[in-house]
Amino acid sequence: MAGFTACTTDRQLDTSTPGPLRQAPISASRRQAIVDEALFYRETSGIIYxxxxxxxxxxxxxxxxxxxxxxxxxxxxxxxILIDLGDCEYMDSTFMGLLVGFNKRFLRQSEKPLSLLxxxxxxxKLLRTIGVLRLVNVRTDTITFPEPMENINTGHKAGTRLILNAHEDLIELSDENEQRFGVLRTILKDGLANEDDDQAPDIPD
Known part of the structure; x- marks a missing residue:
């Protein structure tokens, strides 16, 4: 996977060349420009913002x-479902996998894709490389979101199952994604199996 990780906090993916996604360091000035990470959520009138x-x-x-x-x-x-990415500096593959999962489930009930703004x-470029952009509706117009919105970035650590499921959704999209994330999927499955073993109750003789 050429050093690709599911959760990156100080690097960005280099998609300038074909093949597995590679990570390129972010400069100090670029890192300073990145605003605090947050996800805001609200639903009103049947619309998820x-x-x-x-x-x-x-x-x-x-x-x-x-x-x-x-x-x-x-x-x-x-x-x-409207997802505003106007202030999003970067997203990792887990977040992109979640977008695919949201879109799959929304399509089942609405027969239309979610919208990325x-x-x-x-x-x-990241969304196009992974194959997400062709699945969703992309809008460049400005939509007024309701206020206030809830910051749901609680600091909870993402579980192995969440990361695994997100990457399985990405792998379903293309053979290229199978090559990019296949090894990671194996590692996550092994990790999940170990977690399940650790949590299994003791069975008396």
């Missing part, structure tokens, strides 16, 4: 999956 800010990684979105999946399984059905050049 999500705003990503800064450098979005697996640990940033640990609680986002639970919130969105639970809502998509509830009634009444969600009418739309105002992604910058870096994020657009």
């Amino acid at each position: 999500i705003k990503a800010q800064g450098h979005i990684t697996a640990n940033t979105c640990a609680d986002l999956k639970t919130r969105v999946f639970a809502r998509l399984e509830a009634k009444p059905p969600v009418e739309d 105002r992604p910058n050049e870096t994020c657009s």
Whole structure:
């Protein structure tokens, strides 16, 4: 995987050349420009609003999956999902995998994709390379989000299962993603099996 990790906090993916995604260091000035990472959430009138800010990684979105999946399984059905990426400096593969998972579940009930708003050049390139951009609706217009929004970046660590499921959704998209994330999937599955073994109750003789 050429050093690619599921949760990166001080590097960005280099997609300038074909093959596995590689990491390139961010300069000191670039790092200073990155705003505090946060994910904001609100639902109103049947529309889920999500705003990503800064450098979005697996640990940033640990609680986002639970919130969105639970809502998509509830009634009444969600009418739309709008995700504002205008202030998102960077996203890792786990967050992109979550976007794919959200879109899959939303399509089942609405027969239309979720919308990504105002992604910058870096994020657009990442989303295009992984194959996410062709699945969703991309909008460049400005939509007024409701205020206030809840910051759901609680600092909880992303679990192995969340990261594994996100990458399995990415792997389903293409053979290229299988090459990029196949080894990582194996590592995560092994880690999950070890976690399950550690948590298994003792069986008396």
